[in-house]
Amino acid sequence: MSQPARYDAVVVGGGPAGSAAGSKLAAAGLKVAILEKEKFPRFSIGESLLPHGNSLLKELGVWERVESSGFMRKYGAEFCTADKSRLRRFWFAQNLGPALEYTYQVERAKFDELLLDNARESGCQVMEETKVIGVENPDTATMEVLCEGPSGPFKIETGWIVDASGRSAFAGQFLRIPRKRPQKNRRIAIYGHFENVLRNGGKAEGHITIARIKGGWFWLIPLANNKTSVGLVIPSSELRDHGKKDLEEIFAQALQAAPEVADRMRHSNRLGQLKATGDYSWKFPTFAKRRIILTGDAAGFIDPIFSSGVMIALKSGIRAAALISHAKKEGRGLSHWDRFIYTFQVSRWMHQYAQIIKVFYDRAGFEVFMNPSPFLQIPLSIARLVGGETKLNSFDKLRLLAFQWICRLQKIIPIAPSIPSLR
Numbered sequence: 001m002s003q004p005a006r007y008d009a010v011v012v013g014g015g016p017a018g019s020a021a022g023s024k025l026a027a028a029g030l031k032v033a034i035l036e037k038e039k040f041p042r043f044s045i046g047e048s049l050l051p052h053g054n055s056l057l058k059e060l061g062v063w064e065r066v067e068s069s070g071f072m073r074k075y076g077a078e079f080c081t082a083d084k085s086r087l088r089r090f091w092f093a094q095n096l097g098p099a100l101e102y103t104y105q106v107e108r109a110k111f112d113e114l115l116l117d118n119a120r121e122s123g124c125q126v127m128e129e130t131k132v133i134g135v136e137n138p139d140t141a142t143m144e145v146l147c148e149g150p151s152g153p154f155k156i157e158t159g160w161i162v163d164a165s166g167r168s169a170f171a172g173q174f175l176r177i178p179r180k181r182p183q184k185n186r187r188i189a190i191y192g193h194f195e196n197v198l199r200n201g202g203k204a205e206g207h208i209t210i211a212r213i214k215g216g217w218f219w220l221i222p223l224a225n226n227k228t229s230v231g232l233v234i235p236s237s238e239l240r241d242h243g244k245k246d247l248e249e250i251f252a253q254a255l256q257a258a259p260e261v262a263d264r265m266r267h268s269n270r271l272g273q274l275k276a277t278g279d280y281s282w283k284f285p286t287f288a289k290r291r292i293i294l295t296g297d298a299a300g301f302i303d304p305i306f307s308s309g310v311m312i313a314l315k316s317g318i319r320a321a322a323l324i325s326h327a328k329k330e331g332r333g334l335s336h337w338d339r340f341i342y343t344f345q346v347s348r349w350m351h352q353y354a355q356i357i358k359v360f361y362d363r364a365g366f367e368v369f370m371n372p373s374p375f376l377q378i379p380l381s382i383a384r385l386v387g388g389e390t391k392l393n394s395f396d397k398l399r400l401l402a403f404q405w406i407c408r409l410q411k412i413i414p415i416a417p418s419i420p421s422l423r
């Protein structure tokens with residue numbers, strides 16, 4: 001092997017977290033390489049954005065391009081029971097104000113490519129079809145990143161690694177950091193793209209629909225060009241218990257018990273195979289070492305029910321880049337304080353969602369969620385969270401606490417009407 005090229009920072013993975021971190025690092029004057037194992041555009045799941053993520057796209061300089069890319073506008077979200085007995089529709093404008101009136105439902109192949117192109121234009125050297133397979137001298141100023149590219153193996157020398165490798169969590173695995181699982185029950189998502197799925201009319205056309213079934217839920221995300229992303233989330237144990245292997249059979253069976261979704265899909269046809277992703281919700285206890293920093297899903301993954309993944313990926317990528325450029329200017333690695341604050345902030349964003357996700361999966365909690373008390377203005381606080389607000393004020397925090405207590409109480413004294421199909 002010839003003498004390794006030297007970059008100030010190497011970013012592992014060119015998804016939203018990697019592109020965001022790379023763009024910011026390059027803009028701060030660092031020589032950056034983004035190593036991406038796939039050739040873009042490539043399929044990825046996670047198509048529903050949150051309005052509070054818009055400002056991050058603006059900060060990265062891609063908002064205009066997102067606006068003119070023909071993605072489906074998303075003005076809100078709706079939650080329902082798949083038996084059609086309950087429906088709650090949220091509008092971002094009503095709850096978050098006119099500045100956050102809408103965001104987008106995006107086909108990730110196109111969206112991620114747009115972000116990666118932006119990183120390239122910011123000055124990053126993007127190497128696609130290049131997989132990172134190891135690191136020599138990890139967490140030092142002279143790390144050697146071992147790569148496998150189209151013309152064979154090679155090495156890159158660097159002083160900083162941003163791990164943005166998504167759920168494959170390259171650095172966490174490599175450094176053998178033990179994972180924490182905040183959610184006891186493992187789940188599996190089965191999903192695909194469909195054509196001709198029935199949509200809401202008017203501005204609600206782009207609403208994401210979350211339809212709750214016993215033990216799980218369906219999502220319907222309307223995309224551009226009459227395409228809809230439909231997914232089913234169920235406990236992994238259901239696959240084991242019934243000895244079922246075939247994704248199509250499981251999906252079809254769940255649809256039979258979900259008239260709300262089945263009716264919308266009556267005249268649809270599937271585009272390509274169904275895919276499955278299993279065993280999610282975990283995080284590492286620490287997201288930063290002296291010279292290696294974990295971003296987006298590579299730091300931890302929370303259940304996607306509230307569509308928070310891309311926003312947290314962008315936010316953590318931007319934050320990680322700021323910490324690195326600051327430390328580099330001072331000629332040092334990340335301090336204990338940097339590492340603590342970064343882990344604390346990113347964990348807090350995840351934790352806020354984790355709390356409300358718990359409520360969503362709990363039957364009694366969901367009954368209250370579908371009938372939250374208006375006098376406490378709980379719906380407003382939930383809508384802020386659903387819109388992607390990660391800095392809830394004290395009133396919102398108190399309301400959410402009250403909401404959690406009401407959910408607990410619901411198990412003893414029924415406060416909200418029960419939903420028999422979930423029992």
Ligand SMILES: Cc1cc2nc3c(=O)[nH]c(=O)nc-3n(C[C@H](O)[C@H](O)[C@H](O)COP(=O)(O)OP(=O)(O)OC[C@H]3O[C@@H](n4cnc5c(N)ncnc54)[C@H](O)[C@@H]3O)c2cc1C
Pocket residue numbers: 012013014015016017018035036037038044045046047048049050130131132133164165166167168170189231277280295296297298304306307308309310311313
């Ligand atoms: C079923 C499901 C539904 C979801 N729905 C939503 C949603 O509606 N809205 C939302 O916001 N989020 C959703 N998410 C979450 C969202 O997909 C992720 O949070 C988001 O993609 C994270 O971005 P990232 O950049 O951290 O990782 P990724 O987008 O996964 O990007 C990681 C990149 O790293 C590359 N890579 C991996 N390993 C290596 C390596 N060793 N070397 C080089 N490259 C490597 C991969 O090829 C990939 O391109 C969902 C997730 C799941 C599983």
